[in-house]
Amino acid sequence: MSVQSISMPYLIPDMPSAEEVLPFLREIDENRWYSNFGPLVLRLNDQIKANHFAGEDVHTLLCSTGTAALELGLACLGLKPGARVLVPAFTFPASANAIQNCGFEPVFCDVDEQSWVLTPEIAFEALLRTRIDAVMPVAALGRPLPASQWDRFCEETGLPVLIDAAPALGNQRVGKHLVVAYSMHATKAFGIGEGGVLATADADLIARARRICNFGMDGVGRVIMQGTNCKLSEYHAAVGLAQMQRWPARQLKRARIETAYHAHMQLHKDLWATQSFVDRPPEHDVLVTLPVRNSRSTMPVRLSDHVAIDIHDVQERLAEKGIGTRLWYNPALHRHPNWMGHRQIHRAGLHSLATVDSLNNRLIGLPFHNFLSPEDIAHVVTSLWQIVESREFSASIS
Ligand SMILES: Cc1ncc(COP(=O)(O)O)c(C=O)c1O
Incomplete structure (x- = not known):
C-alpha cells in the first residue's frame, strides 16, 4: 500500500497547540519542579478523577505510559512469580508484554462473538480447564466492559481482575474490586503524548503502586519493595491540563x-x-x-x-x-x-x-x-x- x-x-491525533500548553509551561518555570509527583501532575490527577470518573469512588495514579499502568497494577495483585494470567488474544501486544515483564505467564483465550471481548462466562469456562491465577480482560478497541459482572466474578472466584482499558479512559468504570489501567497515548481520545492512569477503589493498592513507580522507596528514601521509575513528568501533565480544557x-x-x-x-x-x-x-x-x-x-x-x-x-x-x-x-x-x-x-x-x-x-x-x-x-x-x-x-x- x-x-x-x-x-x-x-488517525490524526488532536493534541493541544503550543499556545494552549504555554501557560502551564510557564507554571513549571516558576515552580522549578519538573517531575517527582509535582504540582501539575497532582492537579491533572484531581481533574481526571473529577472528569473521567465522575460519581465513582476511585483512587488514581498517573504514570508514564499505559503499559506502565498495566505493570504497576499487575505488580500489586499479590501474584507469585510464574503466575498464570488469562488474557484474550484479541488485544494490543502491550497486554501480554506487561504480563511477561512482571514475571508472569500469559494464557491466551478467545473472545465473545457479539462483543469481541473476554466475558466472565469465557473466563469461568477457562477455569474449568486449567489453573488461572488472575484475569486481564481487555476493553478492546475502547469498548467498555461491564464492571458489575467482573466484580461478581472476583467475588465468586476470589481471583484478582486487572482490566486493560488502555483505549477507554472516560468510558470504563472501575467498580468495587477491579484494578483498571488506561492509556493517554497520543492516539487515544484523551491523549497527552505518552501517559497512563491506574485506577481502583483500593487506596492501599494505589499507595503501593505509587511506591513501585518511584523505585520502590518509602517516604524517607528506603527501598522497601522492588520498584521501577515510571513517573509522569510535569511536562506531560502540562499537555494534559491543556487537553482537559478542550x-x-x-x-x-x-x-x-x-x-x-x-x-x-x-x-x-x-x-x-x-x-x-x-x-x-x-x-x-x-x-x-x-x-x-x-x-x-x-x-x-x-x-x-x-x-x-x-x-x-x-x-x-x-x-x-x-x-x-x-x-x-x-x-x-x-x-x-x-x-x-x-x-x-x-x-x-x-x-x-x-x-x-x-x-x-x-x-x-x-x-x-x-x-x-x-x-x-x-x-x-x-x-x-x-x-x-x-x-x-x-x-x-x-
Ligand atoms: C489494549 C491496549 N493495551 C495497552 C496499550 C499500551 O498503552 P501505551 O501505548 O500507553 O503504553 C495499548 C495502546 O494502544 C492498547 O491499545
Whole structure:
C-alpha cells in the first residue's frame, strides 16, 4: 500500500497547540519542579478523577505510559512469580508484554462473538480447564466492559481482575474490586503524548503502586519493595491540563462523528456490523450514556460472513480511494512469533481461538478522529459499500 496515496488518514491525533500548553509551561518555570509527583501532575490527577470518573469512588495514579499502568497494577495483585494470567488474544501486544515483564505467564483465550471481548462466562469456562491465577480482560478497541459482572466474578472466584482499558479512559468504570489501567497515548481520545492512569477503589493498592513507580522507596528514601521509575513528568501533565480544557468540546465532536457514521452505516447494515458506545445500556456499567460523554477512539466495522472478500483486499481498495484504515488486532497475540508456543485455552468443542481468528479476517478500522467532516464520513461509508457490494454481487453470480 502506498502511503503517499492516503489523503484521508486513519488517525490524526488532536493534541493541544503550543499556545494552549504555554501557560502551564510557564507554571513549571516558576515552580522549578519538573517531575517527582509535582504540582501539575497532582492537579491533572484531581481533574481526571473529577472528569473521567465522575460519581465513582476511585483512587488514581498517573504514570508514564499505559503499559506502565498495566505493570504497576499487575505488580500489586499479590501474584507469585510464574503466575498464570488469562488474557484474550484479541488485544494490543502491550497486554501480554506487561504480563511477561512482571514475571508472569500469559494464557491466551478467545473472545465473545457479539462483543469481541473476554466475558466472565469465557473466563469461568477457562477455569474449568486449567489453573488461572488472575484475569486481564481487555476493553478492546475502547469498548467498555461491564464492571458489575467482573466484580461478581472476583467475588465468586476470589481471583484478582486487572482490566486493560488502555483505549477507554472516560468510558470504563472501575467498580468495587477491579484494578483498571488506561492509556493517554497520543492516539487515544484523551491523549497527552505518552501517559497512563491506574485506577481502583483500593487506596492501599494505589499507595503501593505509587511506591513501585518511584523505585520502590518509602517516604524517607528506603527501598522497601522492588520498584521501577515510571513517573509522569510535569511536562506531560502540562499537555494534559491543556487537553482537559478542550475535553468537553472534543467529546461532543466525537459523539457527532460517531452518530454520523452510524446513520450512514444503517443503510447497508446487512453487510456489516459495528458497535455503538453511545446508547448502550445498562447505565450502571457504562459511563457513556449521553453523546456528550463520548470518549471513543476507534470505529471498527465487522464485515458480514456472506461478504466474499478478503479483509486485506478491502484495505487495499480503500487505500486506492485515498482512505487509510487499520486491521485489528492483527496479528492476534497467539500469532506473533514471540507468543506462538504459549498456552491457549479454546472454548468447548473448538481447536483454535476461533472468534479471534474470525475477527482478524473480518474487522477493519475506519478513519476516526476529530478532523473528519460529514462529507468525509459519507465518502468512507459509500466507498466501503461499493467495494463489499461489488464483491458480494460477483460472488453470488459466480
Ligand atoms: C489494549 C491496549 N493495551 C495497552 C496499550 C499500551 O498503552 P501505551 O501505548 O500507553 O503504553 C495499548 C495502546 O494502544 C492498547 O491499545
